[in-house]
Structures are given as C-alpha cells and as structure tokens.
Amino acid sequence: MVKQYKSVTEFTKNILGDTEAKEIADAINKKRISKQLFAMRCKAGLTQAELARKASISQGKVSKLEMAEDKNISIGDLVTFCSAIGMQLEIGFTDQRLTRTDKIKLLYFKLRNMLEELRMMAKGDPEMEEGVAKFTAEAFFNIIIGLFDCLEKAKVKKEKAPEPMLVSEPIDKDNIENLGKTQQAELCK
Amino acid sequence: MWVLERSPFLDGKLKRLNKNHPAETKAMLENLDKYLKALNEGANPINIQAGWIHHEPDGIKALDQKGTKGKPAQTRLYIFPAESSRQLHVITAGDKSSQRTDIQESRDYIKPLKERKHGKTV
Numbered sequence: 001m002v003k004q005y006k007s008v009t010e011f012t013k014n015i016l017g018d019t020e021a022k023e024i025a026d027a028i029n030k031k032r033i034s035k036q037l038f039a040m041r042c043k044a045g046l047t048q049a050e051l052a053r054k055a056s057i058s059q060g061k062v063s064k065l066e067m068a069e070d071k072n073i074s075i076g077d078l079v080t081f082c083s084a085i086g087m088q089l090e091i092g093f094t095d096q097r098l099t100r101t102d103k104i105k106l107l108y109f110k111l112r113n114m115l116e117e118l119r120m121m122a123k124g125d126p127e128m129e130e131g132v133a134k135f136t137a138e139a140f141f142n143i144i145i146g147l148f149d150c151l152e153k154a155k156v157k158k159e160k161a162p163e164p165m166l167v168s169e170p171i172d173k174d175n176i177e178n179l180g181k182t183q184q185a186e187l188c189k
Numbered sequence: 190m191w192v193l194e195r196s197p198f199l200d201g202k203l204k205r206l207n208k209n210h211p212a213e214t215k216a217m218l219e220n221l222d223k224y225l226k227a228l229n230e231g232a233n234p235i236n237i238q239a240g241w242i243h244h245e246p247d248g249i250k251a252l253d254q255k256g257t258k259g260k261p262a263q264t265r266l267y268i269f270p271a272e273s274s275r276q277l278h279v280i281t282a283g284d285k286s287s288q289r290t291d292i293q294e295s296r297d298y299i300k301p302l303k304e305r306k307h308g309k310t311v
Contacts, residue, residue, distance in 0.1 A: 004192040004276070008222040011193045011279070015200050016207055016214075024215060028222050035223050038239065042232035048239065063240060067256055 030069045037081055038066040044085040055084035115139065191228040196280045196298050203282045210262050210284065213254035217266040217282065220252045224268065225277060234270040249295045267295040271302055
C-alpha cells in the first residue's frame with residue numbers, strides 16, 4: 001500500500017531526512033498567520049485581486065500578506081483582510097502556565113456561560129425561549145455523544161494474554177443435536 | 190482531511206533538486222503546506238489561486254519557489270488534487286530545463302487516476 005502523509009513535515013522527513021524536515025517545520029511555524037489568511041481567502045472563493053478591491057488595498061499588498069512572517073503582520077492588516085472576507089478578528093490572551101486539561105475546563109465554563117447568555121437574551125419572548133430550549137437540548141445531546149466517544153477511547157484496554165492451550169468441548173453429532181434442542185426450547189419459552 | 194501521496198519517481202527528483210537548489214526546494218515545500226492547508230479548510234481546488242500556483246493541463250498544478258530570498262532559480266513542484274479520494278498527489282519536481290518532460294510525466298501519472306474516477310477499466 002502507498003504511504004500517505006497528513007503533513008508536509010512528515011512528508012519531507014520521509015524523502016529528504018530529519019534536518020530538512022526540521023528546517024521546513026521551523027519555516028512553516030513562522031508563517032502560521034499568513035497561511036491561515038491564504039486558506040481563508042481561497043475558501044471564500046476570492047482571487048487576490050478581488051479581495052484587494054473589497055479591502056481597498058493593492059493586490060501586491062494581499063500577496064505580501066499571504067507570504068509574510070507572522071512577526072511582520074500588523075493587527076490593522078489583519079482587520080482589513082478579515083473584513084473583506086466577512087470574518088471577525090478575535091484576539092485571545094492565555095496564561096502560559098495553563099495545561100491542556102485546564103484549557104478543557106475553561107472551555108466547559110465558557111460554553112456554560114454562553115448558553116446562559118443565550119437563555120437570558122431570549123427571556124420574555126416565548127418563541128425565542130422555545131428556540132433556545134430546543135437548541136440547548138440539541139447541544140446537550142451532541143456534547144454527551146461526543147464526550148461518550150472520548151471516554152470510550154480514553155479507557156485503558158488491558159489485553160488478555162492468550163492461553164497457551166484451549167480445551168473445547170468435543171464436536172460430535174450428539175453435541176450439535178443437543179445444542180439444537182436447547183435453542184428450540186429457548187425459542188418456545 | 191486531505192492526505193499527501195507521492196509518486197514512485199518523486200523521491201529521486203526532489204533529492205536532486207534539493208541538492209542543486211535547496212532554498213527553492215524549501216520554499217516549494219512551504220507552498221505545498223499552504224496549498225494543503227487551503228484544501229483542509231474546505232477550499233475548492235478551483236478557488237485555490239495565487240501567483241505561485243500555475244495551472245497546467247488536466248488539473249495539474251505547479252507550485253513555484255515564491256518566498257525564496259534573492260534571485261532564485263525557476264523551480265516547480267507538480268501536484269494533483271484528487272477531490273473524490275481527498276488525496277493530494279505530489280508527482281514530480283524540476284527546474285525550467287525539465288519543465289516539458291515534468292508536465293508530460295505528470296499527465297501520464299494522473300491518466301489512470303482520472304480513468305478510475307470515470308469508471309473506465311485501466
């Protein structure tokens with residue numbers, strides 16, 4: 001079977017080796033924002049020239065932004081680019097000491113607060129209240145299903161070592177007939 | 190999620206190119222990463238356009254070395270996005286001198302892929 005790769009770093013490592021792969025990974029990491037801008041423009045189905053027209057900037061500027069290193073992109077540039085494709089720029093600050101599990105907990109509280117905000121917004125409007133209740137129930141169901149799947153995957157599975165020898169019942173005609181009779185009796189119950 | 194798949198003759202070509210033009214090869218692979226990101230974000234291959242993406246016959250794309258500092262050599266990485274299987278085929282790589290052969294080689298490589306898609310027996 002032909003080997004498939006999920007990332008260019010992994011792909012490079014396999015063909016050119018570790019050193020080149022590390023160089024590529026470093027270069028890619030320096031351009032995470034410009035890569036995202038490029039992907040968002042393509043998803044929006046706009047050419048560089050079309051986006052430039054919408055954002056009232058030159059096409060050269062769009063091209064430069066899509067090739068720039070993160071440290072050379074200004075917030076103003078990001079706002080202009082995002083507005084042209086109907087996106088909102090969101091900036092977040094996170095304590096570097098936060099672990100992944102802390103972040104999951106934080107997300108849970110955020111989700112709870114957002115649902116609460118939604119409920120408060122709908123208060124007094126029966127139609128909206130009904131919609132919010134329906135949405136909350138749907139969200140609850142989907143989240144539980146997703147979490148249940150995570151829980152199943154997270155379970156530590158202990159492989160039972162196969163026994164060196166297995167003694168099964170001898171297979172003869174009587175055994176099969178008896179099995180048949182027992183099953184028939186079960187079905188008639 | 191899209192996956193990268195390489196042709197059997199890519200390794201040799203890419204190694205040779207990396208030996209002669211390391212900066213250009215690195216830039217092309219960075220551009221490949223960008224292209225893959227756009228696909229994974231849900232962009233239609235038709236809409237993935239930029240100055241460094243050249244459209245060749247049969248849906249083949251050639252990614253160039255844009256991003257290389259100085260006066261780079263003209264190099265190309267030939268790819269083919271197979272939408273039905275979500276496989277991004279990385280076919281071959283070369284410079285200006287091998288461009289004609291590289292395009293023909295790429296067209297030959299994707300021919301059976303296209304026939305398979307249209308239900309023809311190969």
